[in-house]
Amino acid sequence: MEEKFIIASADSTHLVMQLEKLFLENEIKCRIIPLPTEISANCGLAIKLFLEDKDKAMGILKKRKEGINVFYIEKKGFEKNIEKIL
DSSP states (O other): OEEEEEEEEESSHHHHHHHHHHHHHTTOOEEEEEOOTTSOOTTSEEEEEEGGGHHHHHHHHHHTOTTEEEEEEEEETTEEEEEEOO
């Protein structure tokens, strides 16, 4: 099974929660998840975003980029490819 999505991580739990609220207000589907271990710890939480909302979400994230990292994740079975995009 193949899965592709975007993850936004932040320096603090508070910032992750602010981003989630901002995404939901802009009708972007998202959910808070544990930060994958392959990505630096930061606060330990991240926001999972679906590719269909990538452009809209990236517009928001680029305006508030301080303290935020964004990754493109591609999963195939047990294999995971991670690419930093912001």
